[in-house]
Amino acid sequence: MALHRVATETTDDVFTAPLAERPLPKTRIPDGPTDPKVVYDLLRAELLLDGNSAQNLATFCTTYNGDEVKRLMADALDKNMVDKDEYPQTAEIERRCVRILADLWNAPGGPDTMGCSTTGSSEAAMLGGLALKWRWRKAREAAGRPAGTPNLVCGPVQVCWEKFARYFDVELRQIPLEPGATGIRPHQLAQYVDENTIGVVAILGVTFTCDYEPVAEIAGALDAIQADTGLDVPIHVDAASGGFVAPFVRPDLVWDFRLERVASINASGHKYGLAPLTCGWAVWRSADLLPEELIFHVDYLGGEMPTFALNFSRPGGEVIAQYFNLLRLGREGYRRVQQSCMDTAQYLAGRLRDMKVFELLYDGSSALPAVCYTLDGDPGYTLYDITEQLRTRGWQVPSYPLPAGRSSTVVQRVLIRHGISRDEISLLADDIEAVLSKLRAGGGRGGPQEPSFHH
Incomplete structure (x- = not known):
């Protein structure tokens, strides 16, 4: 006692x-x-x-949040996103965000666009995949054909798509990278698409290289396949990162619902959407593309509100924080933030070029604010050596092999996010130069250590 x-x-x-x-x-x-x-x-x-999250240059996720966001998150600590009857205003804010994103991504449906918030973009991707599978199965039944084994065609996707395929019994047909490619090349599709293909996933911001896959060209290739075979294959755009970048810094890039073949889009609010962790979004081109069988209806202010999600109870603060950022920044504010990140990425690319030891695979000029590079030749040390040496200064810079087709190529990737300053990146470049001097003096022949690759 x-x-x-x-x-x-x-x-x-x-x-x-x-x-x-x-x-x-x-x-x-x-x-x-x-x-x-x-x-x-x-x-x-x-x-x-x-580790210091500000030095984690492997993660796409938001690591900087202002005081107002932190206060809103605290204010919403007790709000359950699923309980739309008890928290109708939080539900209304979610609906506003869906409509704003539908407009940002040029959905033709206007206020009637269907979409929802999710626990990160992985859940949103799975919802998009489920809608593709259900629509494919209904079309097969309507045509009097056996369902067969559904397949999903993609390039170098994030692991959430592998989970989707395994969890929901879909064959994942991953197209190997061709020499020099950073994602799908449209001419490859004809070898992989057939009558059991539920859709093609196009990546706006490939996890491994940060480049955009050519969504418009992929749609064109599928148009040609339909003309030859009659197969009408939809596209789901995994815009986990690029969905909050391209509309602001490359508004003329056609990748979204301006392409009639794009049925659905997922994006991570908690990545370049600048919202806190666990904020994701799924939006469909029109309400009819989300099968009614997958929608649940809950009471909402005396009526019914549709909901479609894999998770049930989850906090509402991230959605509220997303709405705060949309209001606070507006189009011009997002453009300035993302363009500043792009400029910083290109600054780093220039510093890396000057070191005369790296080959840049992506220089941060046309897709995500990031750089991806490999060693130019064999200088007597590896990228894994550089990763481990940078850790002694607190930097987390991942090294990893590219996917199938280019798996012999090991790359490093640096992501530039809001909150990472030009000064910080200049210090990183200084440290890389110091590491190179040390490795030249002492040699080194490292290999993969603990995985330093963060999705």
Whole structure:
């Protein structure tokens, strides 16, 4: 009892509190309570062992959030996104975001466009894939043909599409990269598309290289396939990253619902949408492209509101924060943020060129704000060596092989996000130069260590 009494007393020094005098419990809940300030400070100290998110140049996800976003997130801590009857205004904000994104991506349906928020873009991608599968199956039934085994055609996709294929019993036909390619080349499609193809996934911002796949040209190739075979294959655009970049810095690039063959689009609000983590979006070209069988109806202010999601309870703060960013920045604000990131990426590309040891595969000028590069020849060390040396300065710069077709090529990738300054990237470039000098002096022949590739 004495120990319990001491543990609940407030202490002036966190590190002399009973909880601090032993390793924190790891397998069993403590017997008694502890002053919350003590617990907070001890946990905060332990979390300092994590990397500095601002130096994590591997992640696409937002690592900078302003004070207003943090306050809105705290204000919405108790709002459950799924409970639209209890939190009708949060539901209304979600609907506003869907309509704004539908307009941004040139959906022809206007206010009647169907879409929803999701727990990140991976869930949104799976919802898009499910809609493709259901529509394909209904079309086969209407034609009196057996369903067969559905397949989905894609290039170097993020792992969420592999999960979709395995979880929902779809054959994933991944097209190997051709020499010099950073994604699908449209002429490859004819070898992979058949009557059981539910759709083609086009990537606006390939995870591995950060380049855009040519969505308009892919649509053109599918038009030609339909003319030859009668197969009408839709496109789902995985715009997890590019969906919040291309509309602002390349508004004339045709990749979205301006292409009639594009049925649905997913995007990550928590990537270049600048929202906090776990914010994703799925939008369909028109309501009829989302099969009614996949929609659930919940009461909403005396009526019904459609909902379509894999998750149930989830916080509403990320959606509210997304709406805040859309209002705060507007089109011009997003353009300035993304263009600044693009300019910084091209600055880094220039610094890397000057080092005379790298071959740039993507220089940050036409797609995502990023650079992707490999070693030019064999200087006596590897990109894995550079990754490990940069870690000593806190930088997380991933090294990894390209997908099938170019798997012998190992690359590094640096992502530039909002909150990463030109000064910070200049310091990174200085550190890369220092690492190269060290490796030239001491040699090195590294290989893959712990995976340093973050989706």
